[in-house]
Amino acid sequence: MAKKALNGNNHKFNSQPRIHQRAREIQEYGTVTHALPLELEEPVRLEMTEQLNQMLADSMTLRDLYKKSHWQVAGPTFYQLHLLFDKHFAEQVEIVDTIAERIQLLGGISIAMAADVAETTQIERPPKGREEVPVQISRLIDAHQVIIRHCRTLAERANKLGDAGTNDMVVSDVLRTNEFQVWFLSEHLVNMPLVEAED
Numbered sequence: 001m002a003k004k005a006l007n008g009n010n011h012k013f014n015s016q017p018r019i020h021q022r023a024r025e026i027q028e029y030g031t032v033t034h035a036l037p038l039e040l041e042e043p044v045r046l047e048m049t050e051q052l053n054q055m056l057a058d059s060m061t062l063r064d065l066y067k068k069s070h071w072q073v074a075g076p077t078f079y080q081l082h083l084l085f086d087k088h089f090a091e092q093v094e095i096v097d098t099i100a101e102r103i104q105l106l107g108g109i110s111i112a113m114a115a116d117v118a119e120t121t122q123i124e125r126p127p128k129g130r131e132e133v134p135v136q137i138s139r140l141i142d143a144h145q146v147i148i149r150h151c152r153t154l155a156e157r158a159n160k161l162g163d164a165g166t167n168d169m170v171v172s173d174v175l176r177t178n179e180f181q182v183w184f185l186s187e188h189l190v191n192m193p194l195v196e197a198e199d
Helices: 002-008 042-072 078-105 114-120 133-160 164-189
Strands: none
Touching (some): 042 078, 042 164, 078 133, 078 164
């Protein structure tokens, strides 16, 4: 009898993988659902997730710009910049994850795919080829500036709407890290003598 009952369930449970599955989306991009008890109304969560997705797209673009620079850097400062670019890349990876998780926590959907990010980002697209070090660094600083400007606006707006969690994340995680990285990059563009000081 037990054997028959087990066989009766074979149509439901099977060791054969069910591949090539497709179904409708369970939540559309640009919406918020499952209101957790956060004391934030839907219009606030909608506005915050939209703004955070913009920041996410820009941060993902900056992250990838760091990896491009890490791979393609050349010249006498290769070693130092190769390591610096990779360190900043890793820090941007953490930022990307933090922003995406905040969007999901607010009930939204995080932008994820490269094509969607490319359509959304405000950061200028670099050429595919290798550029000189000062240009690489300038591009990175310009990208940081886009994000820093958005951080300041979004933090103020989140504070006004009572979304202290988004405000704190934007200031503590995104803004402060981007400011610090700009400082490290900018110092590489200061024209200083390397061997002999000028009178």
